[in-house]
Amino acid sequence: MAVSPRPLRELLRVPAGGGLDLGRLDPASTPAGPPDKAAGRAATAAMAQPLASLQERLYAASTAGDRRRVLLVLQGMDTSGKGGTVKHVIGLFNPSGCRIQAFKAPTPEERKHPFLWRVKKALPLPGEIGIFDRSHYEDVLVARVRELVPRSRIAQRYAQINRFEESLADDGVTLVKVFLHISYEEQRERLLERLDNPDKHWKFSSADIDDRTLWPAYQEAYELAMERCSTGAAPWFVVPADRKWYRDWAVSRLLLEHLEDIAPRYPAGDFDVGECRARLLAT
């Protein structure tokens, strides 16, 4: 495994406070990654065991009162691979400890509440790995691009998000916020693939083409959201995602680095092993 000794999260992290230019980050690049697809797939597969093992420790610790958990937030343009990441990366974990929530356009019921309401209901419990496929960030992305609320409200929401995420961090949630960065050209290819395969038509909407006219506005909205909301408590990571094998490797690696940092431990039993052994053998 050709892994840089420097943690990937330092390399891909969006600096707090400004200066993010997505146009200068190549979506086809593979920073610190394996040399090619075969090596990348193998390196990702090799992380399955340590990831599942750390997940089990995290879950076990929660049974003894440890409130720590992980929340992976996935954002990105249509076809950027949010669903594929869930399938290939979250598929490495034990499904029983994963809590996955996909956020669509808000329902009439959800619209009646503050924008963080539906997010708070879907948070991972202690010991779990939570996964958001889209998230509260839609409320500063599509909401900005489509002008669903005034610009002043968007600015307020950045602050609300930062306070919210800081409170999550205080409550033991390790946030891993990932932007899957694809190119305009790669999106066209992926949409064409969907059009050309009838088994993928259910994933396609003609509105996806209309949305491409808003590409620059979305890139700008992402830059602003990540600049304003990449904090010490909850940083953003930009993962180049034109190459699916690199995307899966990088997200797996980011999760591994964060889980290793949490370093969850199996709790001690609250029983006398010798006595239990004797009683059990007598049954």
Place this chain on the structure above:
Amino acid sequence: MAVSPRPLRELLRVPAGGGLDLGRLDPASTPAGPPDKAAGRAATAAMAQPLASLQERLYAASTAGDRRRVLLVLQGMDTSGKGGTVKHVIGLFNPSGCRIQAFKAPTPEERKHPFLWRVKKALPLPGEIGIFDRSHYEDVLVARVRELVPRSRIAQRYAQINRFEESLADDGVTLVKVFLHISYEEQRERLLERLDNPDKHWKFSSADIDDRTLWPAYQEAYELAMERCSTGAAPWFVVPADRKWYRDWAVSRLLLEHLEDIAPRYPAGDFDVGECRARLLAT
């Protein structure tokens, strides 16, 4: 793959109406199964692709209004392998289409409601694979053995469960109710394993030993529950579970047979492919 031409679900199904004697079903047997562990593991792995493919079709169909879905109910004594089944069998699916709920002893809030209340909140949505690790059956199992409610209430609950499950079936839910059948001796071995490995102490409770004194009462409660609630709409299956590889193979196979029977299909797109293609290429 040494698979009997007769569907496994016919072989393992509990006949409606009575006459189930768990003592006569060998928990170490491997009916219609592969010849050994290696072949069993390989046969299970070979089901991953068709299972995930059928799951994707089921999910895709739901986006066009198909309400069908699957609900796997897992029951069994402590250490029977409910958690292992979720890990190894549900791990074959795309995690984003799985809705997993583990039911513990009811919380004070849950106790205020009818016993089916918490179950109704955890049902799979159309297109999903739902998994219950324990279920509403606890309310006719532990409730009977521990005499938490009068016997007359237990009899009423069988009828309530049957009506409830029939209404689910009418609403497109394919129920696959599985009892993981282990032997008294195998449970002792598995509890010893947990005692002897400090990394497994978090799974152990000394109450698990006390519960073994109630083994015959539990077996009787399971027999009654399955006799009364193995219906045409929602049959029970007894899966011999002393051999983990057979358990995983059999549950995977049961799910495959049911999904093949559902035969979900990708929906047709509601757009003009040629026109979309031209518009897309112009972007």
